[in-house]
Amino acid sequence: MEVMKSLFRNNIRQYGMILALVLIAVLFQILSNGILLKPLNVTNIIQQYGFILVLAIGMVLVIITGHIDLSVGSVAAFVGAVSAIMMVNYHMPYYLAIVLSLLLGALVGAWQGFWIAYMKIPSFIVTLAGMLLFRGLTMVILDGKSIAPFPKMFQKMSSGFLPDIDGGASIHILTLIVGVFLSIVTVIQELRNRRTQLKYEFEVLPVPLFIAKLIAIVAVINIFTYVLAKYRGIPFILIILFVLVIVYSFVMKKTVMGRHTYALGGNQKAAKLSGVKTERVTFWVFVNMGALAALSGLIYAARLNAATPKAGVNFELDAIAACFIGGASASGGIGTVMGAIIGGLVMAVMNNGMSLIGLGIDWQQGIKGLVLLLAVGFDIYNKNKTA
Template sequence: MNENSKAKMSIGTEIATMLKSNVRDYAMYIALVVIFIFFGIRTGGLFLSSRNLSDLINQTGYVAVLAIGMTIILIIKHIDLSVGYVAGFLGAVSAILLKAGLNVWVVIPIILCLGIAVGIYQGFLVAKVGVPAFVTTLAGMFIFRGLLSLVTQGTGTIIVSDPTFKALSNGFIPDISSGGSIHILTIIIGVVAVILMTYSQIKSRKNMQKYNFQVSSAPIFVSKIAFITIIIIAIFSMLANYKGIPWTAIVVGTVLFIYNFMLNKTKLGRYIYGIGGNAEAAELSGVNVRKITFFAFASMSMLAALAGILYTSRLSSATPQAGLGFELDAIASSYIGGVSVNGGIGKVTNTIIGALVIMSLTNGMNLMGVDISFQYIVKGAIFILAVAFDVRTRGGRK
């Protein structure tokens, strides 16, 4: 056997080993690619069009924000069933305040603070009083559904006319030039994203080598960088051919960066994972479990408030049906994104992929004209498959 054949076998073996050892992390990316290819073919390319990609980002925004907060809750082995109607109610409150004449930049902080207050209330019941999170948030679901009905019963639908507020989920970042068919700033941001990604990957690889951790071979590493670069360029090019980057992407990206940094680079993040792994051991190690639980619920409700703002902005109105099923999409996104059913494991970056999987299914089936009843069946099947896959793969590694 010549050297080239040996090298090919070695790389092939390395890829197979890498996929096998990280099957849970790669599965969601593979699923997303399959979904994109399937709907791209079935819709005659409409699903992969620049306009639909922008619409998909805007549609995913509120679910992604909710799912990030839900990831924290699930990691510490709790759950929040109230987030859908918290988002719906606070979105309606934002519409009422805007209609009353308040400035949008005053309304947004007020709504976020109200979200934090809701989280503190529910966190108090869970952490201090000892009411199970399931019961607390189920009661919250009923309460905020009732409040939503109460504030919208007069008009049924509250129309939002503020252009700045509506731009949050319908607008795009302005270009540095006007009149061209290509959004130049989007292309520049795409190039910067590739540079930053490459730098981050190289730095991470060097750090792992410095401490003698196992890393992938140079050909595999370069191929990975090239593949990610192609994906980034493709996405930004498609967006540049429409109207550029939606403001929704900026909002979600900012939230993702903050929470990813918090979970991976701070003591608070380590405490959250520690509590999810073993709350009793974390308590004995000096971690204030109650305080972290307070933070998780306050954070979740604040993000629910933000999701409510994004959803109301997208519809340019608040309706009595706002919030219906939001919590289910958020929970499903988190589990599809790799959060363990046993707690202690999960990444907000992967949760975003889970949200894209859920919303891509919805978007694609809508374009195909699939009945809403079958849409729920498909999403339920995907959800249970993801959880079953998680249980089997994690269980097999124990």
Template structure:
């Protein structure tokens, strides 16, 4: 009975996160059954290469949403920063790293611009970023002089299209990829064990040891299977390394830092946060600066992926990023959301897009499916909040 009670507690304690993970598994299983090529090494590698920029945007967007704000301009910022990189690298003939640096600086300036109007002038983020969507899209046309620039080539092109490999085994499998994933799995397992021991030391409730071990074993098996698929294709994508580094950094920032706790406090109850001594204006300012920075990283990745810059690049990216956060468990009222949840939500969007393309679903139908999924996710959020309020 204790084991059954522990399982029930794990399932119900974080229903939103557990539910979205189950939904992700079900969606993957459905597409795998409908098209055997869906889980092939080549297609899984393509998913990583094609949708990483949305996951990067989702990492920044979830912090904005947790703070009780919204950013509608990120798609335009992706286009602007990619355009700046293209002008520096292609048109001016400067080294690739100068293009990257220029894009990052522009992203920081954009974030500071919007953060100033939101935090210190007091204009709602919705209005500021709606204006930014138009402003930065127009600047993109100005920077590119209404024409596309391509190709980047060389190292810049390799940011989103390159692979780290070279240790091929006897069966055509890249050993380096397997080793890196194995190290990551071991590191995650050690981290989870330390977290569990810390909770026990503070007499907090934890799942039973057998269930804890089963969870880690299942997760390790899935991760290593995914690693084997990548290793069987072209090796470890560079963009996956970038995404992993950002995920680790922002998971620590949101969960372990004072800044992260203040962001959640502001989103939960801004007035209470002010009374507690939280510098709300400063935190909101840096939340938007951070979003500008990550939008520039996404702009670099996207322009590298398409090997050029176009005035219309990044169109609707903001909606994909926002949808990823809400599908991943972020609350529409702020104060709730996790980096991991946003990534799962982004993966659901990526899997649906890729799966529908493989099935030949008309382009006109795909947005309808995405819209319905987003609507159901928000409805689930509202249902959970009402249920939680009723239990108090």
């Protein structure tokens, strides 16, 4: 029992957010008369909010280092506009335009990272300036008009689906196979992690609870893939998100760069004295944020099938909220990629659910603000309790 209490206490934000996500989904499933979790609507949630989840992955790294980035929405709009000019006006191949757009985003991140890391200007000021600058540039290069349509292959980035092995089946067979494969990989990874924890005498769940945890994880994976299979299968945006989560989770947990990022956010002076090149870490975190903002802008433009001057408005607020709701600390040093994704899903389900039951945008904004305040308040309460 003591082991259970200790594990829950150490992972209270992670477990709390997962529980909150489940409860919110159940609540809106009831209030929407079963519409929320229908296969078509689940796919819509993934496609409509995928670009915010991409931003949240980059934003959580920025927040872990103790900084903030207010410019990501404007950068996303700017890169989307430039990509439209390349593909629509100059008929550049979509794959080349994507690569150049990501490089442009990285350059924007490098520009902002230079002022923050090396010139020591607060990130709030630099990225606020960036928000205004790149919003203005977007309006200038678009001349206040939308540019459309994008090439069909580019649109599939946001609206396409993984093709099935049997095109005539009523259910997407390949999606079900992917679900089984992911279940097997997850179980193997969990067993390996448990063996490692036991080897170093860490606290682990009792065997019955560990088995129950494995059963729950496998059930969630297969139910989710079954729901997707009932519509058109796995959207390409979900594959992009899956790859990003795996790569960034590995970087933050298993690499020197990840450890240095947490060290910088935890205590910058101590990190510097320990040999961490704090300026370089900060610089590359913002380069990464710029590249992911560019990817988010491309996904959004592909979904709209147009580059518009108003694209990216409030993206930064949703991304920041996703990180804080998912367990990142406002003072830096704490946060996970998976937590940011869970926080983003909480926001996405809330937005979609409130729209389904007919709540106006005014109520939606107010409720989201209240949820964000409660999440940060919960973090401060836990810190004071353990201090």
